[in-house]
Amino acid sequence: xxxxxxIIKALKKEDVEHVFGYPGGAVIDLYDAIHEDDDLKHxxxxxxxxxxxxxxxxxxxxxxxxxxxxxxxxxxxxxxxxIATAHMDSVPVVALTGQVxxxxxxxxxxxxxxxxxxxxxxxxxxxxxxxxxxxxxxxKKSFHIAETGRNGPVLIDIPKDLQSxxxxxxxxxxxxxxxxxxxxxPHELQIKKAVDAIMEARRPVIYAGGGVIASNASKELxxxxxxxxxxxxxxxxxxxxxxxxxxxxxxxxxxxxxxEANYAITESDLIIAVGAxxxxxxxxKIEGFAPNAKIVHIDIDPAEIGKNVKTHIPIVGDAKKxxxxxxxxxxxxxxxxxxxxxxxxxKRWKKEKSExxxxxxxxxxxxxxxxxxxxxxxxxxxxxxxVGQCQMWAAHYYKFKKPRTFLTSGGLGTxxxxxxxxxxxxxxxxxxxxxxxxxxxxxQMNIQEIATAVKFNLPINIxxxxxxxxxxxxxxxELFFDERYSQTHLGENxxxxxxxxxxxxxxMVVEKDSEVExxxxxANSTDKPVLIDFKVxxxxxxxxxxxxxSTLTEMLERKDIxxx
Amino acid sequence: xxxHILGLLVENKPGVLNRVAGLFSRRGFxxxxxSVGMTENPDISRMTISIKGDEKELEQVTKQLNKQIExxxxxxxxxxxxxxxxxxxxxxxxxxxxxxxxxxxxxxxxANVVDVSKKNVTIEVTGDRDKIEAxxxxxxxxxxxxxxxxxxxxxxxxxxxxxxx
Ligand SMILES: Cc1ncc(C[n+]2csc(CCOP(=O)(O)OP(=O)(O)O)c2C)c(N)n1
Ligand SMILES: [Mg+2]
Numbered sequence: 001x002x003x004x005x006x007i008i009k010a011l012k013k014e015d016v017e018h019v020f021g022y023p024g025g026a027v028i029d030l031y032d033a034i035h036e037d038d039d040l041k042h043x044x045x046x047x048x049x050x051x052x053x054x055x056x057x058x059x060x061x062x063x064x065x066x067x068x069x070x071x072x073x074x075x076x077x078x079x080x081x082x083i084a085t086a087h088m089d090s091v092p093v094v095a096l097t098g099q100v101x102x103x104x105x106x107x108x109x110x111x112x113x114x115x116x117x118x119x120x121x122x123x124x125x126x127x128x129x130x131x132x133x134x135x136x137x138x139x140k141k142s143f144h145i146a147e148t149g150r151n152g153p154v155l156i157d158i159p160k161d162l163q164s165x166x167x168x169x170x171x172x173x174x175x176x177x178x179x180x181x182x183x184x185x186p187h188e189l190q191i192k193k194a195v196d197a198i199m200e201a202r203r204p205v206i207y208a209g210g211g212v213i214a215s216n217a218s219k220e221l222x223x224x225x226x227x228x229x230x231x232x233x234x235x236x237x238x239x240x241x242x243x244x245x246x247x248x249x250x251x252x253x254x255x256x257x258x259x260e261a262n263y264a265i266t267e268s269d270l271i272i273a274v275g276a277x278x279x280x281x282x283x284x285k286i287e288g289f290a291p292n293a294k295i296v297h298i299d300i301d302p303a304e305i306g307k308n309v310k311t312h313i314p315i316v317g318d319a320k321k322x323x324x325x326x327x328x329x330x331x332x333x334x335x336x337x338x339x340x341x342x343x344x345x346x347k348r349w350k351k352e353k354s355e356x357x358x359x360x361x362x363x364x365x366x367x368x369x370x371x372x373x374x375x376x377x378x379x380x381x382x383x384x385x386x387v388g389q390c391q392m393w394a395a396h397y398y399k400f401k402k403p404r405t406f407l408t409s410g411g412l413g414t415x416x417x418x419x420x421x422x423x424x425x426x427x428x429x430x431x432x433x434x435x436x437x438x439x440x441x442x443x444q445m446n447i448q449e450i451a452t453a454v455k456f457n458l459p460i461n462i463x464x465x466x467x468x469x470x471x472x473x474x475x476x477x478e479l480f481f482d483e484r485y486s487q488t489h490l491g492e493n494x495x496x497x498x499x500x501x502x503x504x505x506x507x508m509v510v511e512k513d514s515e516v517e518x519x520x521x522x523a524n525s526t527d528k529p530v531l532i533d534f535k536v537x538x539x540x541x542x543x544x545x546x547x548x549x550s551t552l553t554e555m556l557e558r559k560d561i562x563x564x
Numbered sequence: 565x566x567x568h569i570l571g572l573l574v575e576n577k578p579g580v581l582n583r584v585a586g587l588f589s590r591r592g593f594x595x596x597x598x599s600v601g602m603t604e605n606p607d608i609s610r611m612t613i614s615i616k617g618d619e620k621e622l623e624q625v626t627k628q629l630n631k632q633i634e635x636x637x638x639x640x641x642x643x644x645x646x647x648x649x650x651x652x653x654x655x656x657x658x659x660x661x662x663x664x665x666x667x668x669x670x671x672x673x674x675a676n677v678v679d680v681s682k683k684n685v686t687i688e689v690t691g692d693r694d695k696i697e698a699x700x701x702x703x704x705x706x707x708x709x710x711x712x713x714x715x716x717x718x719x720x721x722x723x724x725x726x727x728x729x
Binding site for chain 1 (some may be wrong): 574575578579582583586590620623624627628630631632633634635636637728
């Protein structure tokens with residue numbers, strides 16, 4: 001059969017049901033095979049960046065690799081931001097790109113770009129195929145690499161002529177990757193050391209990262225924390241791996257972390273980091289990070305251990321396996337449980353802050369909108385975000401309860417991620433509610449994807465927290481550049497609700513507190529895409545905030561927050 | 565900051581050198597020299613990379629290299645090992661006296677004269693970095709016209725060797 005047909009068949013062997021893509025000359029054979037195939041569902045986005053983010057959203061929801069396709073040259077370069085986003089957040093994506101025919105590579109042929117060269121730094125692995133006989137083994141390897149070890153994107157660049165060559169469909173059972181042997185099983189001795197440290201600790205904190213979600217270890221995380229009564233702080237990417245309504249939950253740590261999380265880390269004598277990488281947004285000034293703590297670091301990627309902070313007890317391996325081993329070995333009888341000095345301290349930090357989210361006759365507070373969405377949507381709702389203040393308010397005011405329900409670009413911070421990621425999520429989980437918390441700036445980066453959502457009848461809901469600003473940058477300018485708002489005032493925005501209507505979605509505008517709940521209800525019960533333009537307070541800031549370069553306890557807090 | 569030598573066994577495929585070299589620049593590590601050649605197994609190449617950096621950097625480099633799918637093995641070549649570089653040095657000669665002086669220097673360094681013409685002598689020398697720098701220093705007085713140097717290649721002495729397991 002033709003190479004193109006074999007590629008489609010191979011995707012199905014890898015249990016791929018949906019692919020996101022955009023056609024062009026160098027993938028025209030592949031698209032012909034897609035046309036002829038009855039099972040594989042192709043979602044045509046309106047921009048290749050949308051296809052990449054949609055594949056990423058699909059992967060974060062399912063845990064399986066998302067697949068995207070683009071043509072050579074501009075098609076491939078349009079994928080780049082999406083691939084880099086997946087790379088930074090360790091999301092399994094397989095990207096297939098067309099390339100000019102083998103004979104023409106290197107000649108600056110029409111729509112030629114050095115796609116593998118461009119994507120080396122932003123993929124877990126990539127491969128330019130030169131011979132059709134390697135097509136099938138490369139696909140098999142790519143899925144294996146993307147979905148095992150520390151997950152990540154893999155790109156296969158496929159010259160046009162290979163797609164039309166005849167090959168035998170003989171899908172390999174085994175593959176040989178002599179240089180790829182991720183360690184899954186944690187070392188027993190290290191586990192023992194960690195258990196000893198846990199038994200000795202007086203002020204333990206579990207610091208959970210995206211790896212907990214990637215390894216589906218939420219249950220084990222809860223069990224460990226409840227066994228040793230250790231409070232849990234999560235990174236942005238780990239939201240959902242631990243019920244935020246639990247007393248032991250400290251919320252997010254870091255630059256926009258909660259007071260209780262940042263204080264607990266700083267005073268802790270034992271940090272158990274699970275699937276997290278001590279990113280600078282998390283640690284603040286590294287010298288002041290957890291000065292009194294021993295650090296246990298569980299990670300599937302040995303290169304993360306000791307990269308940013310000194311680790312006392314490294315445990316390389318799968319988070320789920322490591323947590324299970326820890327739980328088994330802990331002597332439950334000897335653990336001092338509730339109401340220790342440490343727990344009381346945390347309770348005091350956590351004490352309910354009486355923050356008023358009412359508009360008081362002015363524009364709606366953005367936090368109020370997120371809080372209401374949180375209250376009025378089912379627990380298994382999938383929440384995507386764009387980037388900026390809107391993202392941080394989503395993180396703070398939405399109560400996450402389940403893993404794989406939060407889609408956000410953490411590592412790269414890609415504006416324009418949320419809408420296409422919501423599309424991927426809704427395709428992956430047709431029965432769940434999907435919301436995208438957006439900013440008025442970010443939404444304009446991939447707004448064309450409303451057309452995709454309409455076309456595929458995806459009832460996603462977009463909540464724009466419209467503050468007429470590139471708010472997060474404005475906040476920095478306010479705090480650190482004497483309110484010189486250089487190029488962050490968007491001023492009069494286009495009428496987003498009309499844009500939505502123009503695309504065939506439902507558009508709404510909400511300007512009063514009293515209209516918020518009703519609008520959310522309407523969105524939740526409308527079976528097509530809905531965009532709500534919430535006109536929110538223009539100059540609201542995200543607090544608490546640790547200015548970059550400061551330690552975690554040097555937090556700027558909101559002046560009008562009462563309480564502790 | 566010490567100099568470290570890393571031996572790498574990698575899959576012999578196009579693009580691997582690019583991948584490895586790119587990793588160094590991307591992560592801000594300094595490569596001093598790099599040399600690549602096929603091993604006794606045509607599917608596998610061996611790279612020898614000498615880098616400047618402290619222990620922490622060395623550890624990060626090693627881990628990042630290990631993460632590359634096409635890198636099969638990485639190990640530091642240290643303690644008991646043989647290290648060689650090769651240099652071809654073309655030196656100006658004004659007269660026969662000059663020429664014989666140069667040949668004497670070559671002799672002392674056990675270097676070979678590989679080309680002689682009226683105005684130049686080309687010398688081939690192998691050795692570790694210090695030896696090569698030393699002969700260059702000596703020859704400088706005569707006026708060096710051109711130098712071509714390879715990077716370091718190195719093997720452990722005795723039984724110890726890098727193998728694909
Ligand atoms: C693609 C991209 N360009 C620029 C930035 C820098 N940036 C971070 S937040 C932000 C403002 C986002 O504005 P908006 O979407 O309106 O959200 P808000 O902060 O106002 O809630 C910008 C420009 C980015 N993160 N991504
Ligand atoms: Mg905004």
